[in-house]
Amino acid sequence: MSTISVLGLVLLLLMALVGGKAGIQSFLALILNFGLLFLAMVLVAFQFPALTVTLVVGLLVLALTIFMSSGDDLSSTVAFIASAIVLVGLILVIVPVEHWAMAQGFGPEDSEDLEGLSVLVGVSFTQVAIATAILSTLGAIAEAAMAIAAGLGEILEQHPQVDTKSLLRDGIDVGKQIIGTTFNTLFFGFFGGFLALFIWFTGVHYSFGEILNDKVFVAEILMILFAMVSVILTVPITTWVMTRAVTGQRRHQAAVTAKKDEQK
Amino acid sequence: MPKKLHKSRATMLIAWLVVIAIGGLLVWVTQHNARWYREPIVRVTQVQTRPGTTVEDDFHNQDVQTKQILTGKILNGQYAGKTIVLNNVYSRSKAMDQRYRVGSQLFVTLHHHHGDLSGTVKDLKRDGPLVLMLWVVVGLLLLIMQFSGFMAFLSVDLNGVLFLLAIFLNGSTQGARVLWIFGSLAIVFAALTLWLVLGPTRQMVITLATTLSGTALAILIALLVFHFTHEKGMYYEAMEYVTQLPRPLFLAETLLGSLGAVMDESTDIISSLFALKRERPELNAAQIFKSGRQIGSTIMGPLINVLFFIFVADTFPMGILYLRNGNSWGYTFAMNMSMGVVQSLISGIGIVLAVPLASFLASRLMTKKVTL
Structure with a gap:
């Protein structure tokens, strides 16, 4: 058996032992997410428009991750809507910055890996770079939105009559608690992946100015910064969506009770 | 310090404006910091585009290659202020090349030959978008999360410094x-x-x-x-x-x-x-x-x-x-x-x-x- 399948089985076993049915469901979501990511890659390679593919796949990934790991209740619905809004907002940030930075495709550091490959393949790598940046932050957006929505859901459970203004403040407070650890997850996740690149830079004695303007370096750092921006934006946006949902629910409830009173 | 910000609307508005102004200033600096670099930098002032040619590789992938003739002004070094003409070829896919625009700043290698100044484009100057995004992250953290945001940023910074030290240690x-x-x-x-x-x-x-x-x-x-x-x-x-x-x-x-x-x-x-x-x-x-x-x-x-x-x-x-x-x-x-x-x-x-x-x-x- 290959290493990947054994590691996968170990993970499945552990997730089932620790999380029971929910654990198996989360594992399934992970596999499906991988399938979606691979599908996105194949579609873009077949010259489907990268941005559209990414948006559709992105929404599917968010829905899968959020609903499969926490069931269908108010906070998951709020988390999904909020993360979808963040996704669209993120695209508005990423597109102009990627066009300005022109950090798409490959740099001179990649030349060894590119040996024997044709790079004039007719696929816009600017679009691919935008797609890559969006896809790499999907997990972080979903996680942050779920954490904020769950935290607010708990507050609502304990104080069902909390007014929307203090709910807004509570959302930011929950955000303050998670932001430190979430940033660390992003920092270590990305820097773990860039370790080889950074060792390359010091080994080949790039100057500071060369590193700061290097295509591959800028592309990688921009990805971390996009992810951080999306996590920060997730906090107020999820809170806002939650207050809208709660206001709507209360208005609905008020209308129902008013109707009942009338019938009496 | 942002942690001392009062919750009132006016102070928040001022804080946002200050953050945006500092961001604008930082980006302005990156557009005018050519003197900080040792490599010659050229700002493109004029772009002429030649008609593109279609190319096809062994796998029947079609692409279009276009030649640009860039006129630019050298911004730093001993030839600062001089005008130079540069050639650039870009493809539609832009995997390994770039399409430059008027205003783009480029690192170039200059060749001085019998009184003629010529050059080849090395790469685009990219510190602008990098600094802008970095400031967007810092600004949003301070504005939305205030003190906690500052601490989160501090911890990422400290870890970044440690990470660099470890990489140098690994190199040595x-x-x-x-x-x-x-x-x-x-x-x-x-x-x-x-x-x-x-x-x-x-x-x-x-x-x-x-x-x-x-x-x-x-x-x-x-x-x-x-x-x-x-x-x-x-x-x-x-x-x-x-x-x-x-x-x-x-x-x-x-x-x-x-x-x-x-x-x-x-x-x-x-x-x-x-x-x-x-x-x-x-x-x-x-x-x-x-x-x-x-x-x-x-x-x-x-x-x-x-x-x-x-x-x-x-x-x-x-x-x-x-x-x-x-x-x-x-x-x-x-x-x-x-x-x-x-x-x-x-x-x-x-x-x-x-x-x-x-x-x-x-x-x-x-x-x-x-x-x-």
């Missing part, structure tokens, strides 16, 4: 001790970060113990699996930018990559359990363990996802290039994504193991009465 030992260096670094990272977030408390010690043992166990399990499967289906040659022995480097990457997520998971579980114990001191160890498991199993799935997308999305451009070059799906996966998937699985194991570890350690080591 020719990469022979990469796993030792980054393994010890992981301990320092975790201790420093948790100390910043939680302070020197019992909670911090328990979280640190969980983080370190979870990550270490995951790596041990991975090494066992590697041993028994003889690393079948792992392609170290598929790793990018490798300048030293790939196997220890891969393990070091995985170790660092999982550390943050395992720490995230442990912090969440243990702080919830401490809060629970404060509210209901009558709970016994078994009950605490059970709630810990419950809390942990809802957050582990999304956390594994975070790392999965970070590790695997990065291989997107190269994967597309492989597919366009007539490679099969299987080969494209093996050569680009397999190592990222292995990393995600190992960190996933670490994240899941953190759940029982955190619950167990918290339920046994919490004192009977938890104080703030």
Whole structure:
């Protein structure tokens, strides 16, 4: 058996032992997410428009991750809507910055890996770079939105009559608690992946100015910064969506009770 | 300091305006800092485009190559102020080339030959977008999260400095001790970060113990699996930018990559359990363990996802290039994504193991009465 399948089985076993049915469901979501990511890659390679593919796949990934790991209740619905809004907002940030930075495709550091490959393949790598940046932050957006929505859901459970203004403040407070650890997850996740690149830079004695303007370096750092921006934006946006949902629910409830009173 | 901001609307508005103004100033500086660089920089003032030619490669991929003639002004160095004409070729896919515009600033190599000044374009100057995005992150953190945002940023900064030091240390030992260096670094990272977030408390010690043992166990399990499967289906040659022995480097990457997520998971579980114990001191160890498991199993799935997308999305451009070059799906996966998937699985194991570890350690080591 290959290493990947054994590691996968170990993970499945552990997730089932620790999380029971929910654990198996989360594992399934992970596999499906991988399938979606691979599908996105194949579609873009077949010259489907990268941005559209990414948006559709992105929404599917968010829905899968959020609903499969926490069931269908108010906070998951709020988390999904909020993360979808963040996704669209993120695209508005990423597109102009990627066009300005022109950090798409490959740099001179990649030349060894590119040996024997044709790079004039007719696929816009600017679009691919935008797609890559969006896809790499999907997990972080979903996680942050779920954490904020769950935290607010708990507050609502304990104080069902909390007014929307203090709910807004509570959302930011929950955000303050998670932001430190979430940033660390992003920092270590990305820097773990860039370790080889950074060792390359010091080994080949790039100057500071060369590193700061290097295509591959800028592309990688921009990805971390996009992810951080999306996590920060997730906090107020999820809170806002939650207050809208709660206001709507209360208005609905008020209308129902008013109707009942009338019938009496 | 932003932490002293009052909640009133006017001060918030002023704070936003100040942040935006500083951002604008920083971007302006990056557009006028050519003197800080030793390499000659040219600002493009005029672009002439020649008609494009269609090219086709062995796999019938069609692309269009276009030649640009750029007129520009040298901004720094001994030829500052002089005008220069440069050639540039870009393709529609722009995988290895760029289409420059009026206003683009370029690093060039100048050739001085019998009184004629000519040059070749090396690369685009990219510090502008980098600084802008960095400021967007800092600005949003300060405006929305205030003091907590500042602390989060500080901890990332400190870790970044440590990371750099470790890379230099690795360079000075020719990469022979990469796993030792980054393994010890992981301990320092975790201790420093948790100390910043939680302070020197019992909670911090328990979280640190969980983080370190979870990550270490995951790596041990991975090494066992590697041993028994003889690393079948792992392609170290598929790793990018490798300048030293790939196997220890891969393990070091995985170790660092999982550390943050395992720490995230442990912090969440243990702080919830401490809060629970404060509210209901009558709970016994078994009950605490059970709630810990419950809390942990809802957050582990999304956390594994975070790392999965970070590790695997990065291989997107190269994967597309492989597919366009007539490679099969299987080969494209093996050569680009397999190592990222292995990393995600190992960190996933670490994240899941953190759940029982955190619950167990918290339920046994919490004192009977938890104080703030």
